[in-house]
Amino acid sequence: MSVETNRGARSVLVGLIGAGIQGSLSPAMHEREAREQGLACVYRRIDLETLGLDADALPALLEAAERMGYDGLNITYPCKQAVIPLLDELSEDARALGAVNTVLFKDGKRFGFNTDWSGFTRSFQSGLPDVSLARVVQLGAGGAGAAVAHAALGLGAEQLALFDVDHTRASSLAAELQRRFPAAKVTAGGSLPDAMRHATGLIHATPTGMAKLPGMPLPAELLHRDHWVADVVYFPIRTALIEAAQHAGCRTLTGGGMAVYQAVDAFRIFTGVEPNAERMYAHLQALLER
Template sequence: MTSSPIKLGLIGDNIAASSSPALHRIAGRLVGLSVTYDLLRPADRGASFEAVLASAETAGYRGVNITYPYKERVNAYIDVPDPAVRAIGACNTVLFGAKRPVGWNTDYSGFMAAYRHHFGQRPPGRVAMAGTGGVGRAIAFALCQLGASELRLFDIDAAKSSALAQALRALPSATTVTTAATIEEAAKDAEGLVNSTPIGMVGIGGCPFPEATIAGRRWAFDAVYTPVDTPFMVAAGAAGLDLLSGYELFFYQGVDAFRHFTGKDVPELPLRDALKIGEEKALA
C-alpha cells in the first residue's frame, strides 16, 4: 500500500447516500493504493460550489468527482482536453495538479461501457429521454455514439432540450434528434426509455415516465442508483422491459474516474464482489 493516501472526494448536493467513497477506497486497496474519499457538500460548509472546488485543490486532493447540480457549472474552472467532452459541456471527474484543473466526463464513457456490457452490440433503437442536464447530455452523446436511430428529448426547461438537440445535430451521426413538448410525446413508439433526471432519488422520489408510457417498450435505463430499485425501474420491470440500472452507470463511471485519478485499471469482477459484501468486510 502507498504510504501517503491519495485524497479524492465528491462535490454535490444530496450525496449522503453515495456509494462513491466505498468504490474508490476498495478500488485503491485492490491495486495497492491507500485512498481516502470525502463527501464535500457545499451546503454543509456554508460555501459556494466554486469555493469548495478551490479548497479541495489547495487541501491536496488528487481529484474530485462532480455530481448534481454542478456538472455543467464546473466547466468554467477547468480545461477539457477531449473534444467530445467539450461538446457535451459537462464534466464529472476533475484532476488537480496542472496549472488549471483538467476534466473528463466518465458518465459518457461509463454509459457506453454499461450499455455494451448489458446489451452487447444491439443498437438502442428509438429512445425517449427525460432530462437534458449534465448527466442527460453525457448519455445523449453516448446514445448517438452507440447508434440510436432516433433520440427524443424532453425537459421541463425546453431551452435546455433545444440546446442539447442542436449540439447533437452537429455530430457526424446518423441519429435523428428531436425535442418533445411532453414526456408522453417523447415516449410514443419508443423502444428505449431513459431517465436522466433526479426523479426517483432518495429524498426526491417519483417516476419520470407515466405508467401508460412504459408498457410495450423494449428496454429502460435510470441514471438514479440511490436506490437501485427506483419507482421507474420497478414499473419498467413489471412491464417486462429489459433493465439497465443506474448502478451499472455508477460502476463504470467510477472505474473510469479511478483510472483518471490514479493511472490504474482496477479489476472489475473483484471490485463488484467487494462492493456487494460491503466496504467494511471488503477492507477487513
C-alpha cells in the same frame, strides 16, 4: 498532490462535490479498490446540501481542495456544467459534452474529464446488448443527460427524442447532438405520450428516483412490454421507474453499471493505476445488498 506514506504506500486524496450525496457509494468503491491496489485512498463527500451551499460555492471549494492537496474531485448534480469555467483544460469528450464529472489537479492546473458517457456505454453494452435503438426517448438534458445522450447516439440510436423541464436546455442539447451525429435524428420536446407510444426504449437521466427525490419521472402507464428502460439513478438501485418497468414486462438496466464504470475511469484518472472493473462491480453489488 500524492505523497508517500510511512509504510511506503502512495496516498490519494479525492472527493465528491454535489447536493444530497450522503448516500453515495463512490467513497467506498474508490477506497476499497485503492486498498486492493496497494494505495491509501481517502475519499471525502463535500455535500452542498449539508453545508447549506449551492453551485455558487464551486470556485471557493475548488480552491480549497487545491490548497489542501487533493489529487482530484468527482463532480455531480448540480455542478457538472457550472464547474467548466473554473477549469484550465478539458478532455475532448468533456468539451464536446459541455459537462464534467471528474477533475484532476496536476502541475498547478485543473483538468476536466467526463466518464459518465463511457460508463453508460459500457454498462449498456453489458446489460442490454441486443435491444433496438431505432427510436429512443430520453428524459433529462442536464449534465448526466448530455453524457448518456452522446453515449446512446454513439451506440447507434437512430432517433433520439429529448425531454426536459427546461425546454431551452433540451433544444440546445438536441441541436448540438444533431451537429455531432448528423446521421441520426435528434429532437426536443413535443408529446411525451406520443413519443413513448412509438419508442423502442427509454433512458432516464434526471434526479427523480434518487433517495432524496423519490417518485416517477413519467406516468407508469406510458411503459409497455416492448420497451427497454435504462435508469442512471443507482441509489436506490431499484428505483420506482425500474420497478414499474419490470412490472410492465420491460427489459431494464439499473444505474449500478454506469456508477461502477464511470468510477473505474475516474479511478484511473486520479491514480494513474488501472483498476479491476469486475472487482469494483462486485463490491458495489455487495454494498447495495446491505
